[in-house]
Amino acid sequence: MQVPGPILTVRGLCKSFGGNQVLKGVDLEVRKGEVVMIIGPSGSGKSTLLRSINMLERPTAGYLSVNNHELCWGTDGSFQVAPERDIRKVRAKVPIVFQHFNLFKHLSVLENLVQGPIHVLGRSRKEALATARERLAAVGLADKGDAYPAELSGGQQQRVGIARALAMHPDMILFDEPTSALDPELVSGILDVIRELADRGMTMVIVTHEMSFARRLGDTIHFMEAGEIIASGSPQELFSGNGSARVNAFLNLIAPSP
Amino acid sequence: MYDYLFVWAPRHLPSLLQGAGVTLQLAIISMCCALVVGLLVALGHLHAPKWVRWLLKAYVEIWRDIPLIVQLLVIYFTLPQIGISLPGFWAGIIGLSLNLGAYISEVFRSAIASVDKGQREAAVSIGMSTVQSYCYIILPQALLVAVPTIGGYFISLLKDCALVSFIAVNELLRNGQIIISSTFQSMEVYMMVAFIYFVMSFTASIIVRQVERLLTPAYLVRAHKRT
Ligand SMILES: Nc1ncnc2c1ncn2[C@@H]1O[C@H](COP(=O)(O)OP(=O)(O)O)[C@@H](O)[C@H]1O
Ligand SMILES: [Mg+2]
Numbered sequence A: 001m002q003v004p005g006p007i008l009t010v011r012g013l014c015k016s017f018g019g020n021q022v023l024k025g026v027d028l029e030v031r032k033g034e035v036v037m038i039i040g041p042s043g044s045g046k047s048t049l050l051r052s053i054n055m056l057e058r059p060t061a062g063y064l065s066v067n068n069h070e071l072c073w074g075t076d077g078s079f080q081v082a083p084e085r086d087i088r089k090v091r092a093k094v095p096i097v098f099q100h101f102n103l104f105k106h107l108s109v110l111e112n113l114v115q116g117p118i119h120v121l122g123r124s125r126k127e128a129l130a131t132a133r134e135r136l137a138a139v140g141l142a143d144k145g146d147a148y149p150a151e152l153s154g155g156q157q158q159r160v161g162i163a164r165a166l167a168m169h170p171d172m173i174l175f176d177e178p179t180s181a182l183d184p185e186l187v188s189g190i191l192d193v194i195r196e197l198a199d200r201g202m203t204m205v206i207v208t209h210e211m212s213f214a215r216r217l218g219d220t221i222h223f224m225e226a227g228e229i230i231a232s233g234s235p236q237e238l239f240s241g242n243g244s245a246r247v248n249a250f251l252n253l254i255a256p257s258p
Numbered sequence B: 001m002y003d004y005l006f007v008w009a010p011r012h013l014p015s016l017l018q019g020a021g022v023t024l025q026l027a028i029i030s031m032c033c034a035l036v037v038g039l040l041v042a043l044g045h046l047h048a049p050k051w052v053r054w055l056l057k058a059y060v061e062i063w064r065d066i067p068l069i070v071q072l073l074v075i076y077f078t079l080p081q082i083g084i085s086l087p088g089f090w091a092g093i094i095g096l097s098l099n100l101g102a103y104i105s106e107v108f109r110s111a112i113a114s115v116d117k118g119q120r121e122a123a124v125s126i127g128m129s130t131v132q133s134y135c136y137i138i139l140p141q142a143l144l145v146a147v148p149t150i151g152g153y154f155i156s157l158l159k160d161c162a163l164v165s166f167i168a169v170n171e172l173l174r175n176g177q178i179i180i181s182s183t184f185q186s187m188e189v190y191m192m193v194a195f196i197y198f199v200m201s202f203t204a205s206i207i208v209r210q211v212e213r214l215l216t217p218a219y220l221v222r223a224h225k226r227t
Helices: A046-053 A084-090 A109-119 A125-138 A154-166 A185-199 A210-218 A237-241 A245-254 B004-047 B052-063 B068-081 B089-113 B117-125 B130-166 B174-181 B186-215 B219-225
Strands: A009-018 A018-032 A035-038 A061-066 A070-074 A175-177 A204-207 A220-224 A226-232
Touching: A009 A046, A009 A220, A018 A046, A018 A061, A018 A226, A035 A046, A046 A061, A046 A175, A046 A204, A046 A226, A070 A084, A109 A125, A109 A154, A109 B130, A125 A154, A125 B052, A154 A185, A185 A204, A185 A210, A210 A237, A220 A237, A220 A245, A226 A237, A226 A245, B004 B052, B004 B089, B004 B130, B004 B174, B004 B186, B052 B089, B068 B089, B068 B130, B089 B130, B130 B174, B130 B186, B174 B186
Parallel strands: A035 A204, A035 A220, A175 A204
Antiparallel strands: A009 A018, A009 A061, A061 A070, A220 A226
16 A cells, blocks of 8 residues: 655554564654664663664554555454565664674675675576676775685675665665674775765664764664653753763763763 | 305395395485485575574484484385385385484585685676675585585495385385295304494595595695695
């Protein structure tokens, strides 16, 4: 079903693992070209939210629509999920960049990049390879197409992860702590790549602990705690120190103001 | 000695080699069937409804707890009772396939489990179906883990095929015994049988190693060369 509106709409989204409610009614909207940052303490449900947007985790209640395709709707009694086929089609357009890269270990870098376009988007191999080379160049790894993931540094692997997402011709990219598994000296390189994507107008939802990065690049920042978004706003609003005491306490803990 | 090598052996060798051919056919067909059975059972363990999983578990357990020779005899003598009359060769194939399938299903199961779950997530998150994620991402990695063990099983299978002589299949061992029954030269015949088994197993182990090498991804070969 087609509904006009923002590229991502999340309303009252809930997710429980067994009896453990991890998302407790999350509302979130992302417009085309927007860069949305999600911050908050560990265990607050940030990854679960991101994975739910891609339907990698099945929500247990609430409404979710991506790029005008409704993926789930209804509350506890009447909760429904879109057919598997529709979900797969949407997924292809909102790829995730994972904290631990999750590159296909048995495939070369170029092969990593063409799997989705060939098998999911139905592109020809020739076309997929051309796109792959171009995306690889965009993340600064033009010469690494024939290398295997195990032969790359963490920073290079994450660049491939980003290129793999780009190869899907995405409507939006979801980043789950893309720099948390990297050695400190490799972090800024990845952040630069993401910044370039933002400059080129890519819509992105980014879970991160890099506060200055979130502050500089984010159009909107959401603060999550215990399965809820408890504060949202522009970086100025959220980092001004005038907001909720809880947010200020977190920001002070993670990046104490001088 | 001269008689043995130049008169006796040429007379009986064709029959033994023909038996070896049957042994090879048994082994290769059974291996292919066992791979299919093993893969389906392993996937069933992971994805089928609970009652199917329970049945599969029972199959694996039962087949691993009964000696292969007993399984072969049961199949060969029971099937005709329920109206299915199979030549010994095909009864042997069924017995060997189901037996090896039970073992191979466990190999596949642990090989699939050894593939990091992030691999499946990465595949599914870009829109691959479950079947696609298995074909392109999970199974190629699992196979690499499973190949050495499965190769070992193949060589065991080649030797276990001798048991099929008990259900009247004219394979290598039984052809040997037939020769003995008319010549009474047990030692000479069994020596030749042993030698032919050795040649087959040895060749098979070389082929298995070759296959392993072919399947090893380029980066591991490069890493190996560097050290
Ligand atoms: N697959 C799962 N099964 C059970 N509990 C889970 C699962 N995934 C996450 N959780 C739980 O959900 C909570 C939120 O996890 P997560 O979304 O990873 O938080 P964050 O990314 O903010 O650190 C945690 O308490 C975690 O234990
Ligand atoms: Mg997380």
